[in-house]
Amino acid sequence: MIDYTKVLSRMVSQDIKPSGIRKYFDIAESMEGVISLGVGEPDFPTPWHIKSAGIQSLEQSKTKYTANAGLLALRGEISKFLSRKYGLEYQPKGEVLVTVGGSEGIDNAIRAIVSRGDEVIIPQPSFVCYEPLVRLAGGVPVIIDLKAENEFRLTAAELREKITDKTKMLIFPFPCNPTGAIMEREDLEAIAEVLRETNIVVLSDEIYSELTYGESTHVSIASIDGMWERTIVINGFSKTYSMTGWRLGYVCAPAPIIEQITKIHQFAIMSAPTTAQYAAIEALKNGDSDIERMKAEYDVRRRIMVNGFRKLGMDCFEPRGAFYTFPSIKVSGLSSDDFCEQLLYSQKVAVVPGNAFGASGEGFIRASYCYSTDHIKEAIDRIGKFLKEIK
Amino acid sequence: MNIQILNLLAKNARYTVSDLAVMTGLDEAEVEANIKELEVAGLIRGYKAVIDWERLDNAYVSAVIELKVVPQDEYGFEKVAENIMKYNEVESVYLMSGTYDLCVIVKGKTFHEVAMFVAKELATKHEITSTATHFVLRRYKELDVELVNTEKDERGAYSL
Known part of the structure; x- marks a missing residue:
């Protein structure tokens, strides 16, 4: 008999932990009537004109590989979009790479930059992929625990404290999943001040860039003085246009970096899905009003959810980006894991434990507002009942 | 004249004053006054259910x-x-x-x-x-509401 313990990569089988939500997923699957605030993707269907562009490309038999870097027309639209939205200038040829979701871009960018033993600074709570991908690349994750009292923003002092001569990269996940934190211009200036004289590369995951609420819109760290040359921008179509299943994202960076990332992409992926690329051209050209419409709806839901949690006596800072709230569960006296498990069994509400996004997420839960207002109200009512029950 | 309230009520006439206050960031008295104004001005003509x-x-x-x-x-x-x-x-x-x-x-x-x-x-x-x-x-569709093949939420309970 084959001995799988000897077959499997030690790195993958032992150093990479399975996702923290698997357990809850299995429990929820076995239950009837679960109401979820647990997903990280929009509920809106992809806007019809975008779907239609994908369908049309199929009808015209555009079913071949594209250029490794993606359709030039798409790279051109990406370039225009970043320029008009964030004042970022990237050449369609050489500085833009179309990837299979933002995730592929993150993975390839890390692999293109990180060598064995390099340190990568990861602020947490943040999306779950950074730490394992850094490990797979042979890097050493160095975690910064972001603090609720700073609205989960990264401060210059926190960053400076973790920089060593081995620091190769800073992961920069704003607007942030799961906290909804954003970084405003003055916050970015302070971070840039720390990095400008270094050789540290910033991997700026801006997948939620179009989903910000309140006065100020998203500012990319790449647009701050002296940062363009040291920043890799990740973005994509999933959250902005409700296109998660199309699997399409992009990486923008100075040519010497894109050249290396493209090598990995070319060998691992060849080219991103062609149908999705045609749909994405339409999204960038004619999708601004879709973004506004969905964003207005998210904003209403966001207010309902924050208000709902606060009324239950839960501390909930006002998220300014993405589509999550990250309330404290201190009033319950439970750990994040116990809270999520007991809530699921008792009231059939699915939320994600904060510690799934890093140890500093302990004491919080992530609740997504990618749901109708009635759904959100019902879920919060049930959470209220749960809190009474455990008192 | 508050267009945001108008848009929200157009979507769901059963939103309560307190719902609308949370959604718009106004206080309840302001919402109430706004709705009154919209009714008096004849912009809001009625509140009806969409029935199949x-x-x-x-x-x-x-x-x-x-x-x-x-x-x-x-x-x-x-x-x-x-x-x-x-x-x-x-x-x-x-x-x-x-x-x-x-x-x-x-x-x-x-x-x-x-x-x-x-x-x-x-x-x-x-x-x-x-x-x-x-x-x-x-x-098939009445007043913005789809009456057939209502799309089901196919997302699982959890994703990160």
């Missing part, structure tokens, strides 16, 4: 009636339109561009009832030169 009558066995039927009308001196189409709209059977009346003048939506218990209404009450008016009756066979 086809789910009832004896659902009513409706028809779109195209009317060609001779415009009257001074009044144009106004008088005819205002006269027609008074019938209980008439759900909507619109003045149209194109090949006919008034579009009237008529409802009744049966096709026969609607046909009789058109024949007796509309076709007989001397300002009306012709009618064309188109019965509605199936409703």
